[in-house]
Amino acid sequence: MAHEETAKSSVGAKLVIRNIGTLLSGDLQQPVLDADTVVAKDGRISAIGREKELDTAGATCVIDANSTTLLPGLIDSHVHPVAGDWTPRQNQLGWIDSCLHGGVTTMISAGEVHTPGRPKDVLGLKAMAITAQRAFAALRPSGVKVLAGAPVIEHGMVEEDFRLLAEAGVRLLGEVGLGSVKDGPTARQMVAWARKHGMQSTIHTGGPSIPGSSLIDKDVVMAADADVIGHINGGHTALPDAQIRALCEESSRALEIVHNGNERAALFTLRTAWELKQLRRVILGTDSPAGSGVQPLGILRVIAALSSVGEVPAEIAFCFATGNTARMRNLDCGLIEVGRAADFVLMDAPEHSAGRVVLESVRLGDLPGIGMVIIDGEVRSERSRNTPPATRLPKITK
């Protein structure tokens, strides 16, 4: 388990990835780019194009993609971290490292709710949120960017609490509805205070995940108006179809589909969003660690399910976990675009897939084989220990 400091200086680093077979942008408007080379300087994308047209001299690292597919690092929009790479939820160590091997380079906390003895008084919850934000900013497990510090709102919080949290660097609210604030209007007030101070919120949608929490139905979700309709396909228990449809139609907030949910409701959400021309609102999470465990390949599995059974082209499904999430959450990664963080996944069709190329494999429901994951321009893992083996592998040639 590799624990390391962040803010490691990448000044002077120049990464060239050449011989890319297919370049996926993460952008729904143009999911496939006509280019074979990406250059990154100091951990950020500096050029995209044809190798012969780019300045590739002076590279400190050169990768031959070997005609494989490059896409932005995957973003898991819904996780519950606790401390470093440990989770007490399934007594597991190294779960974030395992997700790196599933192509995830950024994780967003929906609340550090599994922390043993988690404080529920206002002072205690603020202290814990600031601690989580600080701890994961200072230490990235295996290089994965974990955006943490997501307090669960409780009765008694006032605007000053949100102002103080924001000033301390807390940018998220944990799942609304998991704390003592259950009614929509009170939640709405707190969500609005959070938003006013630059914090983004997610609401727990559907049936309870733990005994003692209650049903968050469509009316509560609408009344609270959080930025992300968290696990709209239930975590685990989904709302009835008519309520999911109403949320797609009446709200403009993000529609988050999670692995740890109801697969049928996930497909219903996808089809409804598609019909309403609202695919840009679809973002993906795992909700791990959860009762159903840690799912290192959870994001890939949702992409493969939505593409194969949901019948969306694979290059579109990959946008749900990259560009869509980045835009919805104002992140500097998630798209192959000059200036963005150099977070990449290189993948290929898995060995012996019925699909000839990776996009066709995913469309047929197979998981891709990951050959390399790069974060901030630095190679963090090579051939994945978790995906099926990739047919072709990229190589570091310098």
Ligand SMILES: [Zn+2]
């Ligand atoms: Zn959750």
